[in-house]
Amino acid sequence: MVPAVPYADPQGDPFLRTRFALPARPATFLRRQRLVQHLDQALGTPLALVNGPAGAGKTLLAADWAAGLRQPVAWLTVEAGDRRPGVFWAYVLQALRACGASASDVVGAPADASRVDRKLLAALAAELNERDRPVVLVLDEYDRMTDPEVTKQLEFVLHHAGRGLHLVLVTRTEPLLPLHRYRAAGELTEIRAAELAFTPEEAVALLELHGLSLPVPAASALVDRTRGWAAGLRLSALAALESADPELYLKEFDADRSTVADFLLAEVLRGQPEETQGLLLRVSVLERFSPELANALTLRTDAEPILAGLHRDNAFVEYLGHSSYQLHPLFREILRAHLRVRLPGLEPELHRRAARWLRRSGFLPETLAHGAAAGDWDFAAGALVDDLAIGQLFTGLRSDDLTQLFSHMGPEARSPATDVVRAARDLSRHDLDHGLARLRLAEEHLTDDAPDLAAAQLSCALLEALAARLTGCPPRAERAAVAADDLRQEVPAHLLDKHPELTALLLTHLGSARLWAGRFEDARAALTTAAAAPGGASTVLPREDALEHLALLDYLDGWLGRAERKALAAVAEMERVGLPQPSGSGIGQLVLAAVAVDRHELGRAQALLDETARLPAGTHDPVPAAGRALATARLLLVRGKARAAVDAAAPDVSAVVASPWATSREALVTAAAHLAEGRPDAAAEVLQGVPVDQPGCAVEAAAIQLAAGRTGAAIDLLDGIRAGSRAGPAVTVRAALVRAQAAEGAGDTATARRLVAHALLDARRERLRRPFLDAGAWLRPLLATAPLHELAAGWLTPGSPRHGERPRPEALPPPLVAVELSGRERDVLERLARMMSTEEVAADLYVSVNTVKTHLKSVYRKLAVNRRGDAVRRARDLRLL
Incomplete structure (x- = not known):
């Protein structure tokens, strides 16, 4: 018995336990010892291939062999x-768990249906x-896998699993x-069509299990005519049993293989009572089905005994357990062809009946698939909206599937639900013009007399919040949040519990809009709640988004360490569930880049900005656009490229409402550029219109005013910072x-020394070097004095640079490191720098390759990198090498 698997796949659906169960061998199954012995060779090779046509007996052969093994078998x-x-590897991991070869938490699980991270595979x-x-992994019906990327991933795992994995592909x-x-290399065991074919002796034994007796010469002729095809022989036996003279029937029947299949399946079908034929034809539109669903398609009530009898008689109806059946795939295909010929025009109606039954039973993905197959888009869209599942278009779990499914929806579908789905699909692609127009249309059609009004209106509230975020309109986001709070009281609680992603998305959009408005505390409240949302994989993307926004808030408030930890936590969460980095808007990478500039780790800052440049353009989200502009402009200023910094400082988006902090930061860059180019008056003039409500902006403006010779204005700006602000070290320093x-x-040198001492103490904890490097020549004599020199020793340059001189990073002493590397991790890192392979490192340190890999993963995590070369460069920047 397969143990309970209380996990969900990347789409949020429970795993189908029947997919992990060894298929049951029917009473007429014939064990062929020669094939079992051949398969035993698979235990000596990493890869085995059982390849043959449909109905060749591949699955039952592999299942019978696997059932006799004494080692774990994951089916x-x-x-x-x-x-x-993402879906494939989630099921592989669950198959391993189901057989007792449980994958540990280190491996993690994919959260995105469309991709899987290489780290998870490693x-x-x-x-x-x-x-x-070693564990035996059997992948049955692997011909359904047509994605070459999955095959490459499978080859990677097979190669690096060594003797711990035997892979069998059926x-x-x-x-x-x-x-x-x-x-x-002698690493492949193969069983192909020729070997799968029945011998005359095996055919005789198989027919005897069906109650038929045939001499070996007659069986040999039948084997020749059917080419030893297992399904053909079994179908021949079933058809012969209905004949007055079974032996004569088997002797005289003659046709090629495909004709045999069509003819015999037709004979089997015609041999059934009319009600059985009708049931088989109608359920052929289903992948799997219960007796209740079959009744819904036939409009009868007798499906259960009919299906049980068909299964008992081995009439190509397979029992999956848990009151679930499926047709043999080939039988199903031919039955569907018969359905279209014998009952033309009925197929869409069958899909429609299936969709309605599945909707009542709570199977949303199957409901949508059959609703789409029926062309009933109003029903399909209504099911999605009424289930409160509209957020799945944005979570990355089912978004690709839903987008593809509804891409076939034509203009004839004109219900409020179809308008909502169209709006969501457009907004998920950041198509604001079409998305907003369709959202308006949906809201106009949602009148008070519309059914299931609350779920549709709550879906619209989510889309309104997203539209507000993307257009930079905080008041609109607040209105959407208020409406959502009211509507949540009208929606069944079980739907809200079923779809936590909707609330997480709402809060993240609201928090982003508030951040854009400069309402940092209100933004923090919404984003903190979103970052703590329940729901596992279904909320992983909004949680990551919220964490990255919180990291940006901490950075803007001057808390570099907190910002870095939150950004890295978001990266780690994505890696844990197998999503690529950077993902989404890339705010986390931008925050890390800005932090690196303040720590004067310019190479790392540039590398991080280069990573975000690979993200899709045109997302229209103003917050990451402003973050990218800020980080890029700061790096350019530090490198002495004032004009380029001014050009980069303006976010490449339009917004309904101007952001006070984004506007201020842009103006500060412009003022700093004027100052760097020797125009202090122009710098001071730019500062006249700069909002300085945020402490960080006020302090940067004060620094520019002082450098421009306006000491009084600088002190006034500092004195105007409200008491009790959340300003962190990057601001206070x-x-x-x-x-x-x-x-x-x-x-007043004494006061100056005291203030510099406080600044050094605060900056040392955050590894904050940029303010001292930007301070100018006045600071050098002070740092040369004994107390201040000791505070600066070991992490800051012994002397400040001359005016206009940029210090060279390689001339700086080693900075403090937030996470210390262990001695063995340093050993591994040093050998990486010498271009040694993993195997060479293992041999040099007298440890296993797996131990080296474990240390490497730890080094990558601590240095926040993904590759060997990046680890070496990062370690050199930090003076660890």
Whole structure:
């Protein structure tokens, strides 16, 4: 019995336990020992291939062999939906858990149906490689896997799992793996169509299990005519049983293989009572079905005994357990062809009946698929909206599937729900013009007498909040949030519990809009709640988005360490569930880049900005656009490219409402550029219109005023910062240095030294070097004095640069490191720098390759990198090498 699997796949659906169960062998199953012995060779090779046509007996052969093994066997029946890497690997991991070869938390689980992170695959391969008892993984019906990327990933895991994994592929077609290499290396066991074909002796034994007796010469002729095809022989036996003279029937029947299939399936179908034929034809539109669903399609009530009898008689109806059945795939295909000929025009109605039954039973994905197959778009869209599942278009879990499904919806569908779905689809692609127009249309059609009004209106509130975020209109976001709060009281609680992503998305959009408006505390409240949202994989993307926004808030408030930790936490969450980095808007990477500038780690800052440049353009989200402009402009200023900094400082988006902090930061860059180019009056003039409500902006403006010779204006700006603000060290250090410079200029050296001492203490904890490097020549004599020199030693340059001189990073002493590397991690890192391979590092340190891989993963995590070269460069920047 398959143990309970209380997990969900990347789309949020419960795993289908029947896909992990070894298929049951019918009473007429014939064990062919020669094939079992051949399969035993698979235990000596990493890869086995069972390849043959439909109905060749591949699955039952593999299941019978696997049932007799003494080692763990993970069985997975591949389905068409597994073509998406995230879904496929989620099911593989669950198959391993189901057989007791549980994947640890280190491996994680994919959260995005369309992709899987290579780190997850590496972790899985490493874990398998360490097993004492290898696991056999059987992938049945692997011909359904047509994604070459998944095949490459499978080859990667198989290669690096070593002796810990034996892979068996059961397939109709040639897999995309490089079989010639495995064959040449003696690492492949193959069972193909010729070997799967029944011998005359085996055919005799099979017919005897069906109650038929046939001499070997007659069986040999039947084998010749059917080419030993297992399904053909079984269908021949079933048809012969209905004949007055079974032996004569088997002797005289003659046709090629495809004609045999069509003819015999037609004979089997015609041999059934009329009600059975009608049931089989109608359920052929379903992948799997229960007796209740079959009754809904036939408009009868007798499906359960009919299906049980068909299964008992081996009439190509397979019992999956849990009151669920499916037709043999080939039988199903031919039945559908018969359905279209015998009952033309009925297929759409059958899909419509299936969709309505599935909707009542709570199977949303199947409901949508059958509603679309029926062309009933009003029904399909209504099911999505009424289930409160509109947020799935934005969470990355089912978004690609839903977008593809509803892409076939034509203009004839004109219900409020179809308008909502169209608006959501457009907004998910950041098509604001079409999305807003369709949202307006949906809201106009949602009148008070519309059914299920609350769910549709709450869906519209989510879209309104997203539109407000993308257009930079905070008042609109607030109105959407108020409406959503009211509507939540009218929506059934179980729907809200079922779809936590909707609330998480709403709060994230609201928090982003508030951040854009400069309402930092209100933004923090909404984003903190979103970041703590329940729901596992269904809320992982809004949680990441909220964390990255919180990181930006911390950065703007001057808390570099907090900002870095939140940004890295978002990165780690994405890596844990197998999403690529950077994902989404890339705000986390932008925050890390800005932090790196303040720490004078310019190479790292540039690398991070280059990563975000690979994100899709034209997302129209003003917050990440402003963050990218800010980080890029600051880096350009530090590198002495004032004009380029001014050009980069303006966010490349339009917004309904101007953001006070984005506007201020843009003006500050312009003023700093004027100052760098020797125009202090122009710099001061720019500052006249700069809002300085935020402490960070006020302090930067004060620094520019002081550098422009306006000491009084600088001190007034600092004095105007409200008491009790949340300003962090990046703000307070700059403020202290401005006051120190003013005191030094006034001849009060004692006060200047005290203020610089406080600044050094605060900056040391955050590894904040940029304010000191920007301070100017006045600071050098002070840092040369004994107390201040000791505070600066070890992390800041011994002397400040000359005016206009940029310090070279390689001339700086080692900075403090937030996370210390262990001695063994340093050993591994040093060998990486010498271009040694993993195997060479293992040999040099007298440890296993897996131990080296474990240390490497830890080094990557601590240094916030993904590749070896990046780790070495980062370590050199931090003076760890």
